[in-house]
Amino acid sequence: MPSITREDLAARDAADPLKSFRGRFDIPEGLIYLDGNSLGPLLNSVRDRVADVVSREWGQDLITSWNKNKWMELAGRIGGKIAPMIGAGGHEVLAADSTSINIFKLLSAALKMRPGRRVILSEAGNFPTDLYIAEGLVSLLGGDYSLRLMDKAENLADYLDDDVAVVMITQVDYRTGRKLDMAAVTKQVQDAGALMLWDLAHSAGAFPVDLNGAKADFAVGCGYKYLNGGPGAPAFLFVADRHQATIQPALSGWLGHANPFAFTSDYKPATGIARHTVGTPPVLSMSALDEALSLFAEVPMEGLLKKSQQLTGLFIDLVEQECGGHGLELASPREAAARGSQVSFRSQNGYAIMQALIARKVIGDFRDPDIMRFGFAPLYISYADVWDAVAILRDVLETGAWDVDAFKQRAAVT
Amino acid sequence: MPSITREDLAARDAADPLKSFRGRFDIPEGLIYLDGNSLGPLLNSVRDRVADVVSREWGQDLITSWNKNKWMELAGRIGGKIAPMIGAGGHEVLAADSTSINIFKLLSAALKMRPGRRVILSEAGNFPTDLYIAEGLVSLLGGDYSLRLMDKAENLADYLDDDVAVVMITQVDYRTGRKLDMAAVTKQVQDAGALMLWDLAHSAGAFPVDLNGAKADFAVGCGYKYLNGGPGAPAFLFVADRHQATIQPALSGWLGHANPFAFTSDYKPATGIARHTVGTPPVLSMSALDEALSLFAEVPMEGLLKKSQQLTGLFIDLVEQECGGHGLELASPREAAARGSQVSFRSQNGYAIMQALIARKVIGDFRDPDIMRFGFAPLYISYADVWDAVAILRDVLETGAWDVDAFKQRAAVT
Known part of the structure; x- marks a missing residue:
């Protein structure tokens, strides 16, 4: 597989038939919200x-x-x-x-x-x-x-x-x-x-x-x-x-x-x-x-399915491309048809890694014992978001930021 | 019993220890809302x-x-x-x-x-x-x-x-x-x-x-x-x-x-x-x-009880003082301790009378077969409200407005 670049993804966003929906949501500036499978965000019309x-x-x-x-x-x-x-x-x-x-x-x-x-x-x-x-x-x-x-x-x-x-x-x-x-x-x-x-x-x-x-x-x-x-x-x-x-x-x-x-x-x-x-x-x-x-x-439902599969597939590909060697293990099916709109990775450091991601405004969640969950709601998540989330994940893993954060938390408690 | 006057009641409102609560509610201007036993009104703080x-x-x-x-x-x-x-x-x-x-x-x-x-x-x-x-x-x-x-x-x-x-x-x-x-x-x-x-x-x-x-x-x-x-x-x-x-x-x-x-x-x-x-x-x-x-x-709970009993008792007294001869029959206990914060009267014309009251902004409700319900929530109903509600009820009964309204409704349907 040739490397995927952020430019590729920005181009894909520009051509996304669902791109107009994102502006209907009131999502905090700078947040990459991959937790819509826990709580969907606020629509302006709902407010x-x-x-x-x-x-x-x-x-x-x-x-x-x-x-x-x-x-x-x-x-x-x-x-x-x-x-x-x-x-x-x-x-x-x-x-x-x-x-x-x-x-x-x-x-x-x-x-x-x-x-x-x-x-x-x-x-x-x-x-x-x-x-x-x-x-x-x-x-x-x-x-x-x-x-x-x-x-x-x-x-x-x-x-x-x-x-x-x-x-x-x-x-x-x-x-x-x-x-x-x-x-x-x-x-x-x-x-x-x-x-x-x-x-x-x-x-x-x-x-x-x-x-x-x-x-x-x-x-x-x-x-x-x-x-x-x-x-x-x-x-x-x-x-x-x-x-x-x-x-x-x-x-x-x-x-x-x-x-x-x-x-x-x-x-x-x-x-x-x-x-x-x-x-x-x-x-x-x-x-x-x-x-x-x-x-x-x-919303065209078939378009929703297609983008859901592309976002989740892209996330898997990018994590494997960018974050190899850090012990993340894919917990979700690799086959698109067998996968919902979320991707989970297992890691023994999953809880701390997720905390570090959240501190950097990439919002997923953690489920015991070792599951990091990332939800991809096609109406407000872009392809570039997936890139940015993985880039932050890579940074967290490579710099050991999750371990530093965990250390600081322990220090603050004791 | 000497006749009760509206002035008596305005004086009682002025001395009411619960009077300040009414201003906390957003009750539509001119409405006498005697249906808080069905749906309580909006508090400004809640909005x-x-x-x-x-x-x-x-x-x-x-x-x-x-x-x-x-x-x-x-x-x-x-x-x-x-x-x-x-x-x-x-x-x-x-x-x-x-x-x-x-x-x-x-x-x-x-x-x-x-x-x-x-x-x-x-x-x-x-x-x-x-x-x-x-x-x-x-x-x-x-x-x-x-x-x-x-x-x-x-x-x-x-x-x-x-x-x-x-x-x-x-x-x-x-x-x-x-x-x-x-x-x-x-x-x-x-x-x-x-x-x-x-x-x-x-x-x-x-x-x-x-x-x-x-x-x-x-x-x-x-x-x-x-x-x-x-x-x-x-x-x-x-x-x-x-x-x-x-x-x-x-x-x-x-x-x-x-x-x-x-x-x-x-x-x-x-x-x-x-x-x-x-x-x-x-x-x-x-x-x-x-x-x-x-x-x-x-809210002082004993004050709530006292005012509830006074409002409901007053309503009974006033209806009997002002609306005698129109066939309303008290369905609620006369003894204050045996009565909740509502008063019900039976009338075979109850439905039409209640519709006429609602059209005149006195909001109660009707329950089959013949019950007119009036709820008195002590936090936002005043003694003068009770007077005004009864005055409107008397007018509806004396002028036959309920029957006119019912006639108009029938005419509009057919």
């Missing part, structure tokens, strides 16, 4: 929208806003905006609660839909909250319900049997960035008689997902990572059309009722996806997410 | 705080805000602010999720704490989401779990038996404003071997509550009514100290883990109240609530 929701909608219009400013429709409207990004119908997606709570809703429903089967199957390395929620559910149900953990999703066949009611996997592994073939896994699960629940926390907004193409049963996802909905933004859930009429919510709250304002004492679920609403949604946080999603209506 | 959280904390500080701007501490800090208002220790209260979801958490835990008892007891007229959540829970658990409904809480003794695991009652009835004696009811429930869960939706922030004085086991409450936390603000929950070490969350999410950032695959609950956190909280909405609660640190 304005939240101010308007607070001052006018809440402050002036008060309770009339539930109708006048369509607060009642927020959950479904957000769902409708997410739907085309994940290969779903607008009536199949709803914004609600947190990812954790949405997992509880769908796992509890899935167990009811496969009576006689008592096992939730997931991956040992799944994001912890997915596993914790499953643990809590099987503990609540008691009896012989259980959570079964695969060593890794690639060995799914070894773990599937007639006891498995539902399989829950995060498509993109939060540590390594490994991305699974949704259609193939879903088929394997359904062929074994189980239901498939996808966690799209690190997928939605990073590249196009095709839930209905894969015939997925259920999905959940996160509003505050690649969707840029703000800290702790409400999450979303997907229920395939074919399940909507029969699924019975265990978290049956008043806003999921067929007629909430009749105030009847008997629960009757709303038609369709709306029944998965529980309590009154946090309107300020919902409005921020709603506004952030408006951007995606302008 | 500023939300703008700062969006622009600086999220926009500039990004992920560092979880520590730097103490987002991680929000749930507990809010709990600590609510605690003295409800007679709880700071370590017994947490802001989280919605009231509905918090009810699910506590009911599911309560059933586990009373093995062998299979009944959730509540009131037929309880706010529907409380009942719906209980229905969903017993349906999820299957077997012989059930929800039992009392005709009214006053007949509690007729419904308590050895099957009842937990009793869930809303202290202040959302339609009539009836307020129960928390200590007496709790004792009766506990003497029967059951646990007591109070819903404080219409209590917290309207008058002082004494959960620990009443030896309550659990409570939930709402952030967006008398606490003024904003539309759909996160709710809160209370777990008495004596239960905290043993209670096992069924909604066991990662932020309720003893060490969330260790990312271990086994759930181990955090010490104390923090274990009832589930997913990542909606920071924008949480911050608004946190800021709104700062006001209450300045």
Whole structure:
């Protein structure tokens, strides 16, 4: 491979069809923000929208806003905006609660839909909250319900049997960035008689997902990572059309009722996806997410995928070109199709190196025991950013700055 | 009773020790807002705080805000602010999720704490989401779990038996404003071997509550009514100290883990109240609530109770003085100690009358089949407001304006 230069990358940025989106974000000057897989940055339009929701909608219009400013429709409207990004119908997606709570809703429903089967199957390395929620559910149900953990999703066949009611996997592994073939896994699960629940926390907004193409049963996802909905933004859930009429919510709250304002004492679920609403949604946080999603209506999803793969591939190539000999080990798949929009490297000094990078305004994060994560959100990361990040990484490694920093920190503490 | 005059009331306002609080709210000019029991109005400080959280904390500080701007501490800090208002220790209260979801958490835990008892007891007229959540829970658990409904809480003794695991009652009835004696009811429930869960939706922030004085086991409450936390603000929950070490969350999410950032695959609950956190909280909405609660640190709770009772009592007196002969029937208790901070009147024309009042900027609300609700939040409602509201009500009734309005609406539709 011939050496890549910064000039090459500046030229690539100039020709990038997504380049105009960066100016829509309010990213601090000089920051190379490679942590949008943890918390997406602020869009200027979102700042304005939240101010308007607070001052006018809440402050002036008060309770009339539930109708006048369509607060009642927020959950479904957000769902409708997410739907085309994940290969779903607008009536199949709803914004609600947190990812954790949405997992509880769908796992509890899935167990009811496969009576006689008592096992939730997931991956040992799944994001912890997915596993914790499953643990809590099987503990609540008691009896012989259980959570079964695969060593890794690639060995799914070894773990599937007639006891498995539902399989829950995060498509993109939060540590390594490994991305699974949704259609193939879903088929394997359904062929074994189980239901498939996808966690799209690190997928939605990073590249196009095709839930209905894969015939997925259920999905959940996160509003505050690649969707840029703000800290702790409400999450979303997907229920395939074919399940909507029969699924019975265990978290049956008043806003999921067929007629909430009749105030009847008997629960009757709303038609369709709306029944998965529980309590009154946090309107300020919902409005921020709603506004952030408006951007995606302008984004060509295939272009997003292409740039995601190019940015992550470039980062791998450049680290190997510029930072050889420092013991970094690629933790992410080298094959673009098998990788989400992040790249992880392992290093025994990972924590200190990441601290040194952050001090130099290259923001990634660290996950125990040795993973440095770098997220590449195609809407605001440029090819030149990748060069600059790697140049700073190389400098940190070559000058031993990470070790100096770590020493200073130790000195400051003691 | 000698006639009350507006001058009397203006004098009472001038001497009101709570009068300075009204200026802290951004209430639209000319509005008499008697619907703070549905959605509390905007505080000026909250508008500023939300703008700062969006622009600086999220926009500039990004992920560092979880520590730097103490987002991680929000749930507990809010709990600590609510605690003295409800007679709880700071370590017994947490802001989280919605009231509905918090009810699910506590009911599911309560059933586990009373093995062998299979009944959730509540009131037929309880706010529907409380009942719906209980229905969903017993349906999820299957077997012989059930929800039992009392005709009214006053007949509690007729419904308590050895099957009842937990009793869930809303202290202040959302339609009539009836307020129960928390200590007496709790004792009766506990003497029967059951646990007591109070819903404080219409209590917290309207008058002082004494959960620990009443030896309550659990409570939930709402952030967006008398606490003024904003539309759909996160709710809160209370777990008495004596239960905290043993209670096992069924909604066991990662932020309720003893060490969330260790990312271990086994759930181990955090010490104390923090274990009832589930997913990542909606920071924008949480911050608004946190800021709104700062006001209450300045509020004398006994003064709040006194003014609440005076405002509601005055409204009853004035309606009876000024609006006799129009068929309004008091639905709220006449005795101040038995009444929350709202007054409800029944009328077969209630819906149309309320529409006419709203058109004249007296904002209350209507609940089927015939209830007109008027909420009196002592921090921003004056005695003269009560006079003015009744004067407008009288005008609406005497001139038949409600009927004219209804006629116009019908004409506009057809």
